[in-house]
Amino acid sequence: MRHWLLLFQIFLFALGLAVITGLFYLLWPVPSAPIAQQQTIDALHTDTSPSIAIEPNQPEEIPKQPSIAAQTEQPQIAQQSAPTRVKIKHYPTTSALESNIANIDLDQFKQEVSLDMYLSYLLALEKCMPFHRYANIDGTINISPQRLKNTLNQHASQGVPDHISQSLVEKINRCNGVKLSYIKRLYQEVTYVANQGNIQAMMMLSHLPDMALAGSNNAEKAQRIDYYHKQMMWLEQARQHGSLNALFNLAVRYHHGVSPDPVSAAAYYQVLQHYLPDYQYEDTVADLTDSMKTWQKAEVEQMTDLLIAEMDRLPNLYDW
Numbered sequence: 001m002r003h004w005l006l007l008f009q010i011f012l013f014a015l016g017l018a019v020i021t022g023l024f025y026l027l028w029p030v031p032s033a034p035i036a037q038q039q040t041i042d043a044l045h046t047d048t049s050p051s052i053a054i055e056p057n058q059p060e061e062i063p064k065q066p067s068i069a070a071q072t073e074q075p076q077i078a079q080q081s082a083p084t085r086v087k088i089k090h091y092p093t094t095s096a097l098e099s100n101i102a103n104i105d106l107d108q109f110k111q112e113v114s115l116d117m118y119l120s121y122l123l124a125l126e127k128c129m130p131f132h133r134y135a136n137i138d139g140t141i142n143i144s145p146q147r148l149k150n151t152l153n154q155h156a157s158q159g160v161p162d163h164i165s166q167s168l169v170e171k172i173n174r175c176n177g178v179k180l181s182y183i184k185r186l187y188q189e190v191t192y193v194a195n196q197g198n199i200q201a202m203m204m205l206s207h208l209p210d211m212a213l214a215g216s217n218n219a220e221k222a223q224r225i226d227y228y229h230k231q232m233m234w235l236e237q238a239r240q241h242g243s244l245n246a247l248f249n250l251a252v253r254y255h256h257g258v259s260p261d262p263v264s265a266a267a268y269y270q271v272l273q274h275y276l277p278d279y280q281y282e283d284t285v286a287d288l289t290d291s292m293k294t295w296q297k298a299e300v301e302q303m304t305d306l307l308i309a310e311m312d313r314l315p316n317l318y319d320w
Helices: 002-027 034-047 106-112 115-126 129-134 145-158 162-175 180-184 186-194 199-205 221-240 244-256 262-275 282-289 294-312
Strands: none
Touching (some): 106 115, 115 186, 115 199, 129 162, 145 162, 180 186, 186 199, 221 244, 244 262, 262 282, 262 294
């Protein structure tokens, strides 16, 4: 009996040893085959190959441009150099006629002279606008010698510089006898020249006062704001014709004007910085964008890119 019991215990011990050996065999990690290991190394070299990392056809690998939030101290656009294919040229401007213009018939003159000469006449007519209140009953400006003498004496008593008094005398000599109806038509006539693509006329319309509003004390605020937006429209027209002067004026008006728009102001300053890198607007842009929300900063970048793309397509840019 004891003999069988001993045999049974030996059998159980052998069975347990076999089970443990099987478990170790199943759980012990099997080493990779040499081919699999070589494939893994090749794959690693392939993943780090520069030719794949800079593949231009992979949109996800195109480096994204940093947002304004990440470049507050130095806006991204300021680091771009001006495009070489866009040439900044000097814009030829016209000066006002210096002679008396009272005897000029506007409609006849318009038909007989070049567009530049007609604009020269309109520039002289603009200088007569401050004297519209001195029109006679016949509808012409008439500043008497006595009135001029009184004004010059007043200048002398107030210490007004001589060159200012002399300039006033020249303007009066130019404008005496000019028809008030011509001054009232000035905006319409400058618009005619601007519609021919003349940048100087567009810039003139961006600051030309409205005679109807100037002569009315009861003009509503909404009317004045509408006229201001019309002036902004002409600045935008001049910019679209390549005027960097208009671009600058738009930036300033969006920044400090009647209807401030910090998003547009920041974008226009950045575009100006792009084409005229010698001008420093980084701090101005940083001040404008510092308190902006993320979506506003994104709008600044989007507007900047669109404006540059648009102006890059122009045949020329002008320093005026």
